[in-house]
Amino acid sequence: MTLRPRYVLSIAACASKVGYVFLIDGTPYDWGISLQANVSTTAAQEFTTEWIAYYQPELVITERIATNSNKGERSRELNNAIWKAAQIADVEWACADRIQSYANKYDEADALAARFPEMKPWVPKRRRLWDEEPRRTIIFEALSLALQALQRDGVSED
Numbered sequence: 001m002t003l004r005p006r007y008v009l010s011i012a013a014c015a016s017k018v019g020y021v022f023l024i025d026g027t028p029y030d031w032g033i034s035l036q037a038n039v040s041t042t043a044a045q046e047f048t049t050e051w052i053a054y055y056q057p058e059l060v061i062t063e064r065i066a067t068n069s070n071k072g073e074r075s076r077e078l079n080n081a082i083w084k085a086a087q088i089a090d091v092e093w094a095c096a097d098r099i100q101s102y103a104n105k106y107d108e109a110d111a112l113a114a115r116f117p118e119m120k121p122w123v124p125k126r127r128r129l130w131d132e133e134p135r136r137t138i139i140f141e142a143l144s145l146a147l148q149a150l151q152r153d154g155v156s157e158d
Contacts (some may be wrong), residue, residue, distance in 0.1 A: 005092070008148030009057035010050060012098075013037075013078035014071065014137050018044060019138030022055045024148055028116050030055070031139045034158045040073075041071070041081035043123075048085035060086035063141075066094035096149035109140040112147075119143070 008023045018037035021031045037047035052060065062082040065071050079095070086093035102108040106126045113120040124134035 005058040007057045008059045010142045011082050012142035013076040017138050019142045021142040034124040041077050044078045044081040045085040048082045052089045060091050060093040061146050063098050105137045
């Protein structure tokens, strides 16, 4: 029998932002976005170290970016800095594949907000083609990543 970690910190990164979700017993407890953590790998590692010290997670999850992913080198470097911070902090960590189960990020955010109503105010507005991606999407990427990783491992709560 494998037990589900009670305190989980999931961190998602892209070139312009880093988002996190802290879950307790599989439910989002706190979340946020950092526009400074993406400045450098050092910054990403420092912010992750601070979040680990504050939340005291049993497990840190970040994305394992596939070679055929649209994410660039910068995102890959930031993700590596995140798991390196978890290693240094001596916290169990996991790199999980991000599987897109919805037509787009906005449908995914809507579905996650339906499951976790406390996330509803954070659902990003759908963008027009010429708009930048809303910052809030990274929070839902982190949440989805955590849920997928916990579900994939087939962990039970017994």
